[in-house]
Amino acid sequence: MSERSVLKQALGSLAVVVVLLLVLGQLLGQPILLGYVATGSMEPTMAAGDGFVAIPSVVAGEVEEGDVVVFDARELHDGGLTTHRVVDETDEGYVTAGDANPFTDQDGGEPPVTDGRIVAVALQVNGEVVTVPHLGTVVMGVHGVLEGGYDALASTLGLTTTLERDGLGSLLVGLGVALLGFGVLLDRFGPAKREARRSTSRENVLAVRVVLAVILVVFVTFGTAAMVLPSGVVEYGVVSTDDPTDDPQVLAPGETGTLIHTVDNAGLVPVVTVLEPASSGVEVEPERLTVGSRGDAEAAVTLHAPDEPGEYTRDVAEHRYLLVAPPSVLAALHGIHPLVAIAAVNGVVVGVVVGGVLVLFGSGELRLRSAGDHVPVVTRLRRKLRKWR
Secondary structure (H helix, E strand, O other): OOHHHHHHHHHHHHHHHHHHHHHHHHHHOOOOOEEEOOOOOOOOOOOOOOEEEEEEHHHHOOOOOOOEEEEEEOOHHHOEEEEEEEEEEEOOEEEEEOOOOOOOOOOOOOOOEOHHHEEEEEOEEOOEEOEEOOHHHHHHHHHHHHHHHHHHHHHHHOOOOOOOHHHHHHHHHHHHHHHHHHHHHHHHHOOOOOOOOOOOOOOOEEEHHHHHHHHHHHHHHHHHHHHHOOOEEEEEEEEEOOOOOOOOOEEOOOOEEEEEEEEEOOOOOOEEEEEEEOOOOEEEEOOEEEEOOOOEEEEEEEEEOOOOOEEEEEEEEEEEEEOOOOHHHHHHHHHHOHHHHHHHHHHHHHHHHHHHHHHHHOOOEEEOOOOOOOOOHHHHHHHHHHHHO
């Protein structure tokens, strides 16, 4: 293979990765390694439409003054993700501002940004944000084209729903699946292509490593999703007032209130959930819960009201892991880093799957022969089971 072909394939693969990351970001509502700014509030650091490399908060480390962060805003732009710089830190959270703005976000009514609301940190080298010029312009252009096409189709069909962010992400994924299906159909039923070389593959023979790879991808993907997607930050509001009520979230200045936090497990596999304060003024007891299949468990959350009257937020972070090891071991691995615990769980899953496949099928090749349409399915299954005895 020539260097030009290798470079072409590498660029093509990079383009596919970029598209996938942007689509995932649309679906999950947060940048996945790549993000972009839509306004000029960060000029001259980033112009409107510029992209940047986004490091997920789980691996970015401690946020410091001067970092450019992506956070889930409450008031700015009617809520949603905002990319601004940390300019100060208080007991209640970070003070943020756009480089082009003469005032802070908190001066404009945005609550202090807690660690739990930060989803990513922009990569900086020597104090400068690593940008990808015009990446956002391209993405927003595609966004506009898709919205325009959807609006035209909706008008023709009489649809009244609008295409929101999640709907657009789903549409992009749907288009990708449709194109993939079209490619498969074209390859299967399209014009026959003349083979220029002799095939060295053998029909009805499947390598165990192929089966193993497919099974591992499925198990690891769904296992990771079962841990990552239900995890996140739960936000509780606290009102510090001179006129408190029986509500544990409406308290006198300096007082505390306790409420129950429930963790649900809708899956079939038991999980271990680690609960941690993600802001100041909150405590959780116990910090670790084991939740059975399709069960739930409860923890007590204690909220502290500041001495200064006002409305505040308190965050509790949930980290969920499949119960494939003793809860104490998973908690200890989580204490090192959440990614270490996730990697350990996936390692156990991989070990079990590999062992199971090798026990059932061995390490050689699988020979697949059609039994014919006249042989009932029950008979085929009996033959398979007879071989495994």
